[in-house]
Amino acid sequence: MKFAQGIRVRCHDADALVALLREWDAGQATTDVMGYIGTRLMADRDDPGSYLILAEFAEVDGDLTSAEEAERNNQREETERWAAKLRSLVEGEPEWIHFDELYRTGITGDLRTG
Amino acid sequence: MHEEQPHDSFERSLLIARGIATAVAPDGGLEPVQASLLGAVTDALTDHHIDFSTLEPLGPDELAAVLAADSAESRRRVVHHMVLGELILRPVPPDVARRVALYAGALEIDDQFVRVARRYAQGAFGLAWLDLHRSGFAEHWEMARMDQLKTSVRLEHQLAAGVEDRELAERWAAFEHLPPGTLGRGVWDMYRGRGFGLPGSIGGASAYLAQHDFVHVIADYGTNLNGELEVFSLIGRADPDPKGFAWLATLVGLFETGYVADAGFFIGDLKERRLDRPEMHVRIADALRRGRNLCDRLGTDLLEIDYHDFAERPIDESRVELGFDDKSARAVAAGSPGAFDLAGMSQIQQKYNATLEPSS
Numbered sequence: 296m297k298f299a300q301g302i303r304v305r306c307h308d309a310d311a312l313v314a315l316l317r318e319w320d321a322g323q324a325t326t327d328v329m330g331y332i333g334t335r336l337m338a339d340r341d342d343p344g345s346y347l348i349l350a351e352f353a354e355v356d357g358d359l360t361s362a363e364e365a366e367r368n369n370q371r372e373e374t375e376r377w378a379a380k381l382r383s384l385v386e387g388e389p390e391w392i393h394f395d396e397l398y399r400t401g402i403t404g405d406l407r408t409g
Numbered sequence: 410m411h412e413e414q415p416h417d418s419f420e421r422s423l424l425i426a427r428g429i430a431t432a433v434a435p436d437g438g439l440e441p442v443q444a445s446l447l448g449a450v451t452d453a454l455t456d457h458h459i460d461f462s463t464l465e466p467l468g469p470d471e472l473a474a475v476l477a478a479d480s481a482e483s484r485r486r487v488v489h490h491m492v493l494g495e496l497i498l499r500p501v502p503p504d505v506a507r508r509v510a511l512y513a514g515a516l517e518i519d520d521q522f523v524r525v526a527r528r529y530a531q532g533a534f535g536l537a538w539l540d541l542h543r544s545g546f547a548e549h550w551e552m553a554r555m556d557q558l559k560t561s562v563r564l565e566h567q568l569a570a571g572v573e574d575r576e577l578a579e580r581w582a583a584f585e586h587l588p589p590g591t592l593g594r595g596v597w598d599m600y601r602g603r604g605f606g607l608p609g610s611i612g613g614a615s616a617y618l619a620q621h622d623f624v625h626v627i628a629d630y631g632t633n634l635n636g637e638l639e640v641f642s643l644i645g646r647a648d649p650d651p652k653g654f655a656w657l658a659t660l661v662g663l664f665e666t667g668y669v670a671d672a673g674f675f676i677g678d679l680k681e682r683r684l685d686r687p688e689m690h691v692r693i694a695d696a697l698r699r700g701r702n703l704c705d706r707l708g709t710d711l712l713e714i715d716y717h718d719f720a721e722r723p724i725d726e727s728r729v730e731l732g733f734d735d736k737s738a739r740a741v742a743a744g745s746p747g748a749f750d751l752a753g754m755s756q757i758q759q760k761y762n763a764t765l766e767p768s769s
Contacts, residue, residue: 297532320535323536324536324539325521328524328528328531328533332533332536333533354531356507
């Protein structure tokens with residue numbers, strides 16, 4: 296089962312958010328395979344300036360769940376540095392929300408990860 | 410794909426094949442498409458015919474013992490042979506991706522393509538593409554010299570579409586006036602016959618990617634997607650840097666599995682499966698053989714060669730001087746068309762070609 300970590304923020308500089316996520320992905324792409332598998336940044340049409348960052352996680356070797364992989368990711372210094380940069384870009388404190396994935400179009404069965 | 414040479418014994422090739430097959434077999438056993446492709450590659454590279462569908466297992470430590478005296482590069486090529494066997498699966502089963510990583514570890518090979526396949530198995534396709542792009546292409550791009558490419562315009566990245574560059578376009582347009590049979594004229598004829606925009610013109614290939622069109626003509630490969638698979642199999646394997654495998658990995662992702670949606674100038678196309686035919690396995694395997702032999706003779710990334718120096722010379726002479734082997738009889742029998750055969754063109758290219766007056 297995949298896991299998604301949502302981060303709801305208010306920000307007036309979407310380009311800076313995109314740049315921050317690009318920088319993160321560039322760093323993750325050439326490291327060893329970990330639980331993090333990608334991010335989406337969504338802009339709220341009904342609430343300009345409100346954004347949802349949706350970071351997805353999956354299992355790696357089957358010894359940790361995807362949610363546990365996300366928790367392990369949270370503990371990394373690299374992640375803490377990224378979170379500090381995020382806080383410097385947004386208004387107020389980000390809201391963190393957590394989701395287990397129950398369904399995804401086209402995917403069946405209990406996906407385990409590589 | 411791996412460093413086995415024709416003089417390798419059948420027994421050694423068989424052991425390597427058993428290791429590869431064990432590493433990449435899904436739960437139900439090796440898929441027919443895997444057995445066919447892996448067998449064709451072994452056949453082309455070693456001249457040993459091995460039926461991958463009937464092999465006994467061979468564990469990672471046993472395979473490591475077989476390859477103990479081999480160089481790291483040779484072991485890496487074996488790992489790439491495995492990765493090719495898993496990249497054609499859709500989806501890549503996580504167990505297979507983990508097992509290949511285990512075998513790579515036993516061979517003491519830390520390889521970015523093993524990691525890319527693990528990301529596919531994880532469903533991390535965007536991250537996998539970033540990984541493939543950064544690990545496989547970025548360094549090569551930095552090495553490609555602008556003077557060699559005859560352009561003064563720096564591209565955003567190596568797979569980007571071309572940008573306007575009048576001087577470059579004029580240089581390519583001048584190929585029209587070279588005698589028939591020369592490399593420059595051959596490339597110009599290929600562009601004209603398919604309606605391709607010349608490098609340097611809007612919509613044309615970049616100076617960097619246009620390099621591969623010289624290889625189409627010299628190696629005599631068509632320009633439909635099957636031809637692109639052949640030409641980039643050859644180019645990737647001819648590269649002395651094993652990162653050249655990125656080309657084949659990318660094109661399989663674009664044109665077969667869909668793991669890569671968009672690679673800049675190349676856009677994914679999954680209208681038909683290309684690698685479910687044994688004939689294509691033979692053709693790709695032969696391109697890998699030709700690439701392997703070029704790697705041994707030339708030792709240069711084919712995309713870093715200054716083909717403009719060869720433009721006025723006959724294609725055959727360029728082919729010999731650079732050390733290109735002919736296609737094998739098996740590849741020809743499997744239907745590998747030449748650069749100027751209609752069968753080597755896509756339907757759109759054929760339609761365009763039918764509207765043309767013969768050139769002088």
